[in-house]
Amino acid sequence: MENLITLVNKLQRACTALGDHGEESALPTLWDSLPSIAVVGGQSSGKSSVLESVVGKDFLPRGSGIVTRRPLVLQLHRIDEGQEYAEFMHQPKKRFTDFAAVRQEISDETDRETGRSKQISTVPIHLSIYSPNVVNLTLIDLPGLTKVAVDGQHESIVQDIENMVRSYIEKANCIILAISPANQDLATSDAIKISREVDPKGERTFGVLTKIDLMDKGTDAVDILEGKSYRLQYPWIGVVNRSQADINKSVDMIAARRREREYFATTPEYRHLASRMGSEHLGKVLSKHLENVIRSKIPSLQALINKTIVELESELSRLGKPIAVDTGGKLYMIMEICRAFDQNFKERLDGVRPGGDKIYGIFENQLPAAMKRLQLDKNLSMENVRKLITEADGYQPHLIAPEQGYRRLIEASLVCVKGPAEAAVDAVHAILKELVQKSIGETTELKQYPTLRVEVVNAASESLERMKEESKKAVLQLVDMECGYLTVEFFRKLPQDIEKGGNPTHSIFDRYNDSYLRRIGSTVLAYVNMVCATLRNSIPKSIVYCQVREAKRSLLDYFFAELGGKEARQLSKMLDEDPAVMQRRTNLAKRLELYRSAQAEIDAVSWSK
Numbered sequence: 084m085e086n087l088i089t090l091v092n093k094l095q096r097a098c099t100a101l102g103d104h105g106e107e108s109a110l111p112t113l114w115d116s117l118p119s120i121a122v123v124g125g126q127s128s129g130k131s132s133v134l135e136s137v138v139g140k141d142f143l144p145r146g147s148g149i150v151t152r153r154p155l156v157l158q159l160h161r162i163d164e165g166q167e168y169a170e171f172m173h174q175p176k177k178r179f180t181d182f183a184a185v186r187q188e189i190s191d192e193t194d195r196e197t198g199r200s201k202q203i204s205t206v207p208i209h210l211s212i213y214s215p216n217v218v219n220l221t222l223i224d225l226p227g228l229t230k231v232a233v234d235g236q237h238e239s240i241v242q243d244i245e246n247m248v249r250s251y252i253e254k255a256n257c258i259i260l261a262i263s264p265a266n267q268d269l270a271t272s273d274a275i276k277i278s279r280e281v282d283p284k285g286e287r288t289f290g291v292l293t294k295i296d297l298m299d300k301g302t303d304a305v306d307i308l309e310g311k312s313y314r315l316q317y318p319w320i321g322v323v324n325r326s327q328a329d330i331n332k333s334v335d336m337i338a339a340r341r342r343e344r345e346y347f348a349t350t351p352e353y354r355h356l357a358s359r360m361g362s363e364h365l366g367k368v369l370s371k372h373l374e375n376v377i378r379s380k381i382p383s384l385q386a387l388i389n390k391t392i393v394e395l396e397s398e399l400s401r402l403g404k405p406i407a408v409d410t411g412g413k414l415y416m417i418m419e420i421c422r423a424f425d426q427n428f429k430e431r432l433d434g435v436r437p438g439g440d441k442i443y444g445i446f447e448n449q450l451p452a453a454m455k456r457l458q459l460d461k462n463l464s465m466e467n468v469r470k471l472i473t474e475a476d477g478y479q480p481h482l483i484a485p486e487q488g489y490r491r492l493i494e495a496s497l498v499c500v501k502g503p504a505e506a507a508v509d510a511v512h513a514i515l516k517e518l519v520q521k522s523i524g525e526t527t528e529l530k531q532y533p534t535l536r537v538e539v540v541n542a543a544s545e546s547l548e549r550m551k552e553e554s555k556k557a558v559l560q561l562v563d564m565e566c567g568y569l570t571v572e573f574f575r576k577l578p579q580d581i582e583k584g585g586n587p588t589h590s591i592f593d594r595y596n597d598s599y600l601r602r603i604g605s606t607v608l609a610y611v612n613m614v615c616a617t618l619r620n621s622i623p624k625s626i627v628y629c630q631v632r633e634a635k636r637s638l639l640d641y642f643f644a645e646l647g648g649k650e651a652r653q654l655s656k657m658l659d660e661d662p663a664v665m666q667r668r669t670n671l672a673k674r675l676e677l678y679r680s681a682q683a684e685i686d687a688v689s690w691s692k
């Protein structure tokens with residue numbers, strides 16, 4: 084039991100410290116899942132007296148009219164030994180051992196928030212009391228309900244107090260301590276009225292009857308205490324607090340408790356109820372009830388903490404790691420981020436992620452279609468063949484075969500292939516650029532650092548540009564190579580020209596007959612087609628070698644080489660994270676730490692059940 088309530092107190096205080104008790108928080112609040120006990124009653128019903136009696140100390144401000152003007156969240160911590168003391172959350176380092184000073188501080192802190200006016204405020208005062216004479220409990224003392232405004236107060240105060248009280252006790256996890264004076268008709272009890280409103284079945288309401296000793300002679304509270312005149316889910320508990328005369332005479336709490344015990348034990352009407360009457364019994368009943376409630380709540384509390392931890396962790400991982408402080412750390416961080424990007428890019432080329440297949444589309448469709456559209460026979464009209472053959476002959480018509488003529492005709496046709504080859508290089512370049520963009524977009528770490536992102540994009544683009552130029556040179560070279568050296572085999576296999584069809588005695592313009600020239604044309608076309616078939620295969624190989632494979636291998640090599648020479652200041656500039664993000668990460672980490680320790684503690688409690 085001790086563990087449980089200590090845990091509750093700990094978590095509750097921690098959550099309040101983080102401001103985790105308001106609606107502004109996006110996270111579900113622990114505060115809302117933990118039970119608390121609110122003390123509700125009409126003015127002068129004996130509310131402060133009951134609280135003091137449970138605590139066993141004089142410490143609450145007293146006086147006529149509205150004394151309690153702010154909620155007081157009171158946590159009682161049992162300590163095994165030592166001097167009792169109190170601590171306020173708004174003065175964390177100050178220990179109060181003089182309880183008169185505690186009373187004064189409650190009063191002063193109330194005035195600080197509300198001014199010296201008689202206004203009320205919903206901002207609670209948090210007070211912890213550590214004592215060997217208390218049981219672990221968290222109690223909330225609320226301003227007393229009243230029926231009329233006194234001088235200097237706004238008419239709305241009656242309603243304001245009621246609303247504030249309701250805002251606390253309407254929460255499903257609030258256990259209500261409804262205090263009614265026995266010397267007033269129960270039908271007029273403000274406490275019963277408001278608690279019935281928020282807890283109609285009485286599942287979380289404890290009725291406390293005060294001032295039993297002040298009842299008119301000849302009357303008693305037996306019917307109420309036995310639950311006959313007004314039945315509550317839990318039995319009524321009667322108490323006898325110190326009278327005003329006792330307070331004036333400074334009768335201490337211990338003596339008051341002893342007298343209370345004696346009162347119930349010796350008064351004939353109440354003797355049979357003595358074991359379940361009095362302030363001490365009230366404290367024990369409350370503690371036991373709180374324990375039961377918490378036990379039943381542990382699973383949902385664990386679920387809530389675990390869910391919050393997952394949310395905090397995912398939010399933190401979305402924000403990314405914090406920036407390293409030293410140069411080496413920064414360098415390592417940049418390299419890590421770049422590697423993450425590079426990995427993503429490679430996976431696209433290797434087919435682990437989509438996009439790389441588009442390159443094959445260029446080789447399979449675009450390049451062959453473009454080569455097909457070339458109309459290689461455009462240069463091989465009869466006229467053109469005749470012109471090039473005779474020009475190549477020069478002053479001496481060829482004797483066996485028009486060697487030079489063939490070369491010129493083949494070259495003139497093959498040169499056309501350069502267009503589609505360069506277009507294929509450009510198309511692959513465009514795809515690679517697109518893949519870089521996509522990989523940049525998918526590298527979450529880069530979103531965190533806009534400057535680094537720009538630098539990586541620039542470095543990758545420059546590399547791709549360089550590779551494109553190399554690739555163009557290589558494919559053009561392939562075509563030039565085909566023009567520079569013809570495949571002899573092809574020509575050796577041709578049937579030898581037995582009859583050239585030429586007649587040197589004729590004029591230069593009709594030196595060769597049509598069928599001879601047609602044959603040359605078709606031989607050239609057959610040769611060029613054969614070469615094109617080879618180029619259709621070798622151009623993709625060259626492109627992959629110069630661009631794709633190279634991009635996979637060394638996309639950021641230049642960038643890395645330059646990175647090594649950068650100074651700390653330049654590295655910091657690259658990791659220029661938004662300060663708001665840094666602040667958010669720190670806050671989240673602090674919160675996560677709190678929730679983790681809460682998780683460990685509550686797990687330990689649930690295992691020890």
Ligand SMILES: Nc1nc2c(ncn2[C@@H]2O[C@H](COP(=O)(O)OP(=O)(O)OP(=O)(O)O)[C@@H](O)[C@H]2O)c(=O)[nH]1
Pocket residue numbers: 124125126127128129130131132133145146147148149150151226227293294295296297322323324325326327328330
């Ligand atoms: N004889 C006797 N007097 C009591 C008892 N309970 C409270 N009183 C007296 O009733 C007066 C009001 O008690 P408080 O405890 O101050 O009442 P309260 O509800 O806290 O009132 P506010 O703080 O003003 O809202 C005090 O003079 C107490 O001494 C009781 O059981 N018996």
